[in-house]
Amino acid sequence: MAVRSRRSMVPITEIEHSAFCKTEDNLPSKPLAEEMSVNVRWQQIPNEYLHYTADELDQRIGEARAKLGKTVTILGHHYQREEVIKYADFQGDSFLLSREAASRPEADYIIFCGVHFMAETACILAAPHQKVILPNITAGCSMADMAPMEDVDDAWADLEDVLGPGGIIPVTYMNSIAGIKALCGRNGGTVCTSSNAKKALEWAFEQGERVLFLPDQHLGRNTALELGVPLDEMVVWNPFRQMGGNTPEQLRKAKMVLWQGHCSVHTRFTVSQIDAARALHLDINIIVHPECPMETVQAADMVGSTEFIREKVNSGAPGSKWGIGTEVSLVNRLAINNPDKTVFCLDPVTCPCSTMYRVHPAYVLWMLEGLLEGKVNNEITVPEDIQRDSKIALERMLSLK
Numbered sequence: 001m002a003v004r005s006r007r008s009m010v011p012i013t014e015i016e017h018s019a020f021c022k023t024e025d026n027l028p029s030k031p032l033a034e035e036m037s038v039n040v041r042w043q044q045i046p047n048e049y050l051h052y053t054a055d056e057l058d059q060r061i062g063e064a065r066a067k068l069g070k071t072v073t074i075l076g077h078h079y080q081r082e083e084v085i086k087y088a089d090f091q092g093d094s095f096l097l098s099r100e101a102a103s104r105p106e107a108d109y110i111i112f113c114g115v116h117f118m119a120e121t122a123c124i125l126a127a128p129h130q131k132v133i134l135p136n137i138t139a140g141c142s143m144a145d146m147a148p149m150e151d152v153d154d155a156w157a158d159l160e161d162v163l164g165p166g167g168i169i170p171v172t173y174m175n176s177i178a179g180i181k182a183l184c185g186r187n188g189g190t191v192c193t194s195s196n197a198k199k200a201l202e203w204a205f206e207q208g209e210r211v212l213f214l215p216d217q218h219l220g221r222n223t224a225l226e227l228g229v230p231l232d233e234m235v236v237w238n239p240f241r242q243m244g245g246n247t248p249e250q251l252r253k254a255k256m257v258l259w260q261g262h263c264s265v266h267t268r269f270t271v272s273q274i275d276a277a278r279a280l281h282l283d284i285n286i287i288v289h290p291e292c293p294m295e296t297v298q299a300a301d302m303v304g305s306t307e308f309i310r311e312k313v314n315s316g317a318p319g320s321k322w323g324i325g326t327e328v329s330l331v332n333r334l335a336i337n338n339p340d341k342t343v344f345c346l347d348p349v350t351c352p353c354s355t356m357y358r359v360h361p362a363y364v365l366w367m368l369e370g371l372l373e374g375k376v377n378n379e380i381t382v383p384e385d386i387q388r389d390s391k392i393a394l395e396r397m398l399s400l401k
């Protein structure tokens, strides 16, 4: 059994998750100095950026972008707030955005308005001359933070002790640190997104008997159930306990070993919220993300990735009604873009992803004005060996048919 190299802790991003939750249904951006009164970690930036109004930020960002031209591209994840996404040259989910970064070689600088693991993936896929920038360095992801490398290395050593080399195939969700993607690349595994998790698991079960799925237990469980793996052939790996809280016998019998991680945003969606929406609207469509717990997914009418949810709502019939279980900034945007439909978030509390929300337009301006002065603030880099091995796992994912 591996000697534990460290004690696991609840990540700070999880503890800070509810910091921006509100009962009103909109969250207009305020000058950064006011937003910083919310008790979470913020990256400190020069004082002048703290007090610009929305109009001042808009004007300065426009001027800086005009001077920088095509040397800069701004990518925006769907979960970004409205006041940031409007600057994005391209919007998408984490993987689409990384691919977009790689397809814009004319851009020397990629400002990635998203969270840390996304910027890392963009860095792995970008051309060597491109620099990837994360506007606020404290924009992490609570799910990715639930699988720190030391814990995953310990778990992998334990699993290899019990199951032997090649006894389990590692599959990691895109929402994980680059080191885990590299571990998958080195050990015959792959990466998946919420759009292709089923294909990735099918592929993994062709390579071996069992799968270690990281870091989101819900996406892993929901997808394995879809493939017909029964619940009694799945175990959870709890990094707080020796051998993940399992006996060697339980591990040998399991087809799926699910890392005990979750998304702080999607685990807020419950069956009782779905029941309440159905009681209010008889003909409602309930659509949720597969990072939601199993019971919520089973009570919904449809389950799918962010891109799937967007496509379904955008192509829905006029007058159709949609109760949605995903991040509220995206749901609010869908509601605005589909005024002929009823679109609302299942969670009655407005609770954005607190790390995505830390990308305020003032940080975007700080990045742009830094570039005008020849300074690259918040460049995200990935060591060469990690890049090489994670690229193997990402390329395996890309070749999935």
Ligand code: SF4
Pocket: 079, 115, 140, 141, 142, 143, 144, 175, 263, 264, 265, 266, 327, 353, 354, 355, 356
């Ligand atoms: S929505 Fe969940 S998985 Fe996505 S960045 Fe936020 S915490 Fe991470």
